Every structure is written in structure tokens, then in C-alpha cells.
Amino acid sequence: MFGTFFRAVVVALIVVAIVGYIGLFIMAGVAGTHDVVPIPVPSTSYLSVMMGDYKDAYRAPLEYNTYRNVDHLAENAFKNKGKEIFRDDDEIVFEGYHFGIRYFNDYLLDRSTSPHTLSMVTVVRIHEKRGKYLWKFFKPIHRRLAPYLVDRMAQAAPD
Numbered sequence: 621m622f623g624t625f626f627r628a629v630v631v632a633l634i635v636v637a638i639v640g641y642i643g644l645f646i647m648a649g650v651a652g653t654h655d656v657v658p659i660p661v662p663s664t665s666y667l668s669v670m671m672g673d674y675k676d677a678y679r680a681p682l683e684y685n686t687y688r689n690v691d692h693l694a695e696n697a698f699k700n701k702g703k704e705i706f707r708d709d710d711e712i713v714f715e716g717y718h719f720g721i722r723y724f725n726d727y728l729l730d731r732s733t734s735p736h737t738l739s740m741v742t743v744v745r746i747h748e749k750r751g752k753y754l755w756k757f758f759k760p761i762h763r764r765l766a767p768y769l770v771d772r773m774a775q776a777a778p779d
Contacts, residue, residue, distance in 0.1 A: 656680045656767040656774075665741050666706045666713050667726045672743035674759065678767045680774035682736040687729055693738075696776050697727050720751025721758075727773075740770045 661668050661677045687693040690712050694704070702716035702725065710729045715722065726741040742762070746752050 656771045658767070659739065661741050662728060662739060664711075665726050665728060665739075666711060667724055667741050667743045670724065670743050671745075672724075673746045674744040674755070675742065676763070676766065677739055677741040678770045679737050679739045680767075680770045682738055682774050686731070686736045687738070690727075690729065693727055693729060693773075696773050697725075717747075719754050720748030721746055721755055738770060738774050740766065740773075742766060 656678055659677045659679045661675055665677070667675075687696075690707060690710060694707075694712050697712060697714070702714035702723075704712065705715045705724075706713040710731070711726060713724060713726045715724050717723075722745045724741075724743040726739075726743075728739040728741070730737045730739065744755060746755055
């Protein structure tokens with residue numbers, strides 16, 4: 621009885637994991653069709669000089685709509701999942717800490733280009749051993765999910 625239940629739970633978890641991973645590939649593909657591209661960390665970013673165990677950045681064009689200011693960007697950016705540590709006219713930075721991992725997300729508006737662009741920079745610092753193992757699990761998920769999230773923010777820009 622217990623063996624059958626255990627096998628059913630394991631099979632269900634495997635199916636959920638496979639479907640979730642396929643979903644991440646689809647989301648990353650959608651972001652790619654909307655011209656979301658990985659970029660080097662911009663030198664204008666608050667996080668450009670910050671040291672971390674992991675850094676990446678993605679840029680999305682704001683072709684049809686744009687954020688009027690960083691306050692509108694903050695409304696769509698992180699939704700209470702971190703505390704704001706820096707803000708200026710074109711940039712907002714959030715910091716969070718979970719399970720031995722401290723992370724920083726930086727959202728940059730570049731209005732000097734045509735079309736305007738939205739960039740997201742992520743810096744991860746690992747503080748505990750469990751954070752190291754957890755990041756090994758979350759790193760491939762982040763690489764697929766981050767471009768999709770930047771694309772969603774670009775699509776959600778007010779007109």
C-alpha cells in the first residue's frame with residue numbers, strides 16, 4: 621500500500637518537473653521572439669561594481685509603450701519581494717535574502733535609444749552552504765525565467 625502511494629507521488633513529481641521545465645523553455649522562446657537579449661552588465665548600473673557569485677543582465681525593447689518614470693516601473697517590477705535599496709530617475713534596485721542567497725535586481729530604463737529599452741541586472745551572493753546547493757538548482761531556472769520576466773515587464777509598460 622505505502623509502496624504504491626510512494627511510487628505514485630514520485631511519478632507525479634517527475635511529470636510536474638518535466639512539464640515545468642518544458643514551460644520554462646517555451647517562456648524563454650517567447651522572450652526571444654520579442655528581442656529580449658542577454659547583455660553585459662551595463663556600466664551605468666548601480667550593480668556594475670558589485671561583486672557576486674553570479675551576474676547577468678537582459679534587455680528588452682519598449683517598442684510601443686514606455687514607462688514615464690521609475691515610479692511606474694517600480695509598480696510592475698518586484699511587487700513586495702524585496703526591499704528597495706537605490707532609486708534615481710532611470711533606475712531602481714531591490715535586494716532580497718532567501719535560504720542563504722542574497723540577490724539584487726536592478727531595473728534600468730534607457731530613454732536615449734530608439735526604441736527605449738528596459739534592462740534587468742541580477743547579482744547573486746551566496747552566504748551559506750545550503751544557498752550554494754540551492755543556487756545550483758535555481759540557476760538554470762533563472763536563466764530561462766529572467767528573459768521572460770523582462771519581456772512581460774516590457775509588454776506591461778503603460779502607454
